[in-house]
Amino acid sequence: MKIKITGVGLYLPPKIETAEDIAPKIGKSVEWIIEKSGVNERRVSIIDVDQMGALAGKEALDNGGKPDLIINASGVPKQTIPDTSTFYQRELGFEGIPSFSIHCTCLSFIAALNTAASLIHSKSYKRILIISSDRGTRGRNFDEPESASLLGDGAAAIVIEPAKSVDESELIYFDMKTFPSCANLTEVRGGGTHKHPQDPNTTLADNLFTMDGPAVYKIARKEVYRMMLKTMKITGFKREDVDWVIPHQASGKAVDAYISTGGFAQEKVVSIISEFGNCVAASVPMAFATAVKDKRIKRGDLLLFIGTGAGLSAACALVRY
């Protein structure tokens, strides 16, 4: 699909929380944290997801005019109703722009990228703003040291438009698979009809993030590897053709697996996990925005967005930037 990413934005909350800061809260050493999660520090936001996302969105729009669609592609909403896209629009100062959310936890951005490309391809829209904004630190369970030491806050945004005939830019390939047999490996059980807040059986822990990290890693590594091989086979590209692998920053180990198992050169895999942690759905676009802003990613580069998320799902998108 002939689409072009014409704008990129990033919001990093100024407050830094280090592994030293959280070690006493989870009863583990700094060494344990670095080994298990690979997260040296993360940002902690004092503003909510809508304001964070709007700051990233504003940078992505860069005065290039209003979008004609706003898609929220985050892991956790601001509130149950209305959906977060409405609040982004309010913070951006717009009125009347259609907006909705796409949700599949950590893969929301990759799924939204393909969906937005289809909506442009069908001429439904011409300038789509996708925003991913997550406050992972808001739902940490300090009784679960591994996941609590992973999560961070951040937001990123992109603008997608139709590519011009002279542009190389396109979305070349997209794939996604969801495995509900692994649905309970990563959860926030509260917040909906299942463990409703007014239900006396709902516990505080039900409203916090829980993950069986080792079990997820084992399945995720296998499924992502399969999907990567299939993508290369179908598209005819080789690992060496990919200029940048932009993975979900699930954990230090998960990002390293694209090198050790995936066979990609270390310098081609964009990793921000050590500095920013796992920022849920914002991780993928934050990694992308970071490498665009420091000028590693250049026009014409071949990008592989890839990762897994709660569901359990695996997804990837091969994009000519």
Added chain:
Amino acid sequence: MKIKITGVGLYLPPKIETAEDIAPKIGKSVEWIIEKSGVNERRVSIIDVDQMGALAGKEALDNGGKPDLIINASGVPKQTIPDTSTFYQRELGFEGIPSFSIHCTCLSFIAALNTAASLIHSKSYKRILIISSDRGTRGRNFDEPESASLLGDGAAAIVIEPAKSVDESELIYFDMKTFPSCANLTEVRGGGTHKHPQDPNTTLADNLFTMDGPAVYKIARKEVYRMMLKTMKITGFKREDVDWVIPHQASGKAVDAYISTGGFAQEKVVSIISEFGNCVAASVPMAFATAVKDKRIKRGDLLLFIGTGAGLSAACALVRY
């Protein structure tokens, strides 16, 4: 876009709750309820949204083979993570089918319909299952009689495939607008990062549905009317050409406005509000499924899906069935 709705499913929970049943809970008379909400009775589900949605989804699939994408298009999720589409898939007994959620409250189904049509148009998928399943009764605030007397439970599903060249079927037109200046008129403030359950300032009422009905009605009626006129103007159809208006069942008054203000003949407006109440995002596909199953809607009919939802958003889709 050349798409065809090839399957329809409906799940109605067996338990009926009448206006008489809830009158004492909200301290109002049956007459007051009928006048304000237009809801004589609603269904109350004892199974959760994923099981309800899977029952509707199974009927829509009708042994015609597995879908290649499952979209959840509901107002309130089963839980925060993972998204509800995963749980539908688990209940349907599938594994490996990509799935995600589209959320814009009561308009989730109409937005998902257009998105699914684009995904088929771009050849990303060939058989998409859209499921809307909501348990509005789970979040009722009995201290707010008007909204509490409106909500009901239900689920409906459709299957969308590419239309064959001999088929008349297509999605002719889609429009949507979101007005964040009205974001606070319809809310469930809890369930996300804004009023997090672990925040001591979060109240029980924050987790319940709240709506300024008269304010919503005033704005919604005007915006929907404008959108309907614009749709007729752009597509060249007249009101008489539309065989069936399938509105969101916001309230008795809101459905009647398509006749009194909208100028459509009463017998063309599908109304299920009196029997089933406002079932959030499930209302639109439930009304559609009801009129397909009782054989009012026939192949080749011109359908206008239309409504408003929290956001505040207005949307419509003109479909040749």
